[in-house]
Amino acid sequence: MTGLDRIPGEADLLGAYERLQSLRPPEPGARDLALWSQWSRLDPRLGELWIAHVARRWRLLAPTELNAALLPQPWPAAAGPLLEQVPFVLGVRSREFGLWAKLALSGIRAANHGLYFLGLRVPGGAHQREDARLAFGLYRRWGFLARDLLLNKAPRGDRTLIPWDVRREVLRDLLARSPRITVSDYEQALSGWVGRRQAERDLTRAGLRGSGRTKARIYRA
Secondary structure (H helix, E strand, O other), X not given: OOOOOOOOOHHHHHHHHHHHHOOOOOOOOHHHHHHHHHHOOOOHHHHHHHHHHHHHHHHHOXXXXXXXXXXXXXXXXXXXXXXXXXXXXXXXXXXXXXXXXXXHOOOOOOOOOEEOOOOOOOOOOHHHHXXXXXXXXXXXXXXXXXXXXXXXXXXXXXXXXXXXXXXXXXXXXXHHHOOEEEHHHHHHHOOOOOOHXXXXXXXXXXXXXXXXXXXXXXXXX
């Protein structure tokens, strides 16, 4: 199987929204969640609700059941980036949830599927190129390219989600345009998805020398 048997329509998506947000039975089962993880590639809002639901109810769902439901799907790895975002909702790195997610994703390998979201960008456009260039590690680990957190009011601040090899290329591009940059220049080039301290470490790691006050500190090659 190389794709979905059927593209979900508006009624399908609205029905999935309602069930993921409802506190009334029936609870979405493993088959529902497996299918909706696939639909999330077409609809980021569904992915956001999927993550929030799993964050609330994961203890009530057997990870082996979710795993069994994911394996026959056309893109089982699509659930990987979703589950990696659940700890952001939980607010803590839960070892217990980590083990649960590992079981849920057992036997699922990353595959080169390209962009995570389908049909949301102009083909070959600037946004699509940036999605590929600045793709977060949590997508890359599962064979996808994207730079969006599917969280309501996604926190940035101290989170660094872009891997070092990508950050290094962005830094090289900045220095090619100007031999003098600030931490804010670097953060802006990464759309804010690098923590302030990590940004400072990156500039030092690249052999740049800083001068001036902390907030207005200038780094030179």
